[in-house]
Amino acid sequence: MNKNYRPNVSAVVLTSRYPSSCEILIAKRLDMKDIWQFPQGGIDTGENPQDALRRELREEIGTDQIEILAQYPDWINYDFPSPVAHKFYPFDGQSQKYFLVRLKSDSLINIATENPEFSDYTFVKFDKIFDRIKHFKKPIYKQVLDYFKKEGFLSC
Template sequence: MKRPAMTTRPDRDALPYRDCVGVAVFNAEGNVLIGRRKADPNSEDRSEVAAPWQMPQGGIDKGEDPLRAALRELHEETNIVSVSLLAEAPEWIHYDLPDEALGIALKGRYRGQRQRWFAFAFTGKPSEIDVETPGGGKFPAEFDAWRWEKLSRTPSLIVPFKKPAYEKVVEAFADIPQRFTHV
């Protein structure tokens, strides 16, 4: 019987965090948009399949302003362009990949992500939201479904290793849902 080849896991402390943005888009009822991550059949990274719902997020390009990155990622993942800025989280929010995803997820180059989170009010019509063919198909779909959800519930819907980060997002934007319900 042939034994599987042993793989060496990278040294977590030697890997950097990937700079990234996260986007909380609130509707008129004070709920946030979440998308269900589309499984990539060609990827070895199965780290997010167990709990696939999340808010839009993505990498910051070299030299790109985080706010611009947030607007770009939002459009690339959801087709949304009709938003107004409500808030920015006061600090970077980090998460670490679990050991089993280290060296695989995020192209194997990062230990996790350092995220700058922004909250926006959605000012468009529901027909603007298109996660299956964002940008008219110009961008690859990252989600296969979406819905509105209470911000406070998002930590229970996210993949477990991101839960502490989502708890910080909820804390940073905790007052925003009340802004909509008391208008």
């Protein structure tokens, strides 16, 4: 059976103090209980991934004032978990392009956007990220962070 994946971007957002401080932004979803994640969102028809990344960051964290440090070389597919899959019909999951970005200023973050998706956000130290990320995307996040670290794009 062929699956229908929605094209999507996701951002590993480093604090503006990086590399002297290696902290990554995670945000708590409004629509799910205790789910923390990286900012992410769909790619509109005719939009390239970098433009989608900047638009999604504006929509979700109130700023696109970032420097793109790297991108994961491949698209990563995942299926929506069954309890929420019906909300995303006709898509079975998402095909994500991950970017590593550094904020130009942490003070620009504002999650009280026009259509808020997050109730809270925080910066966590690299070695503490999985104390908060416990959902089904944990292996994907680990794969992406390990790649950025191994390739020298992320020095933590």
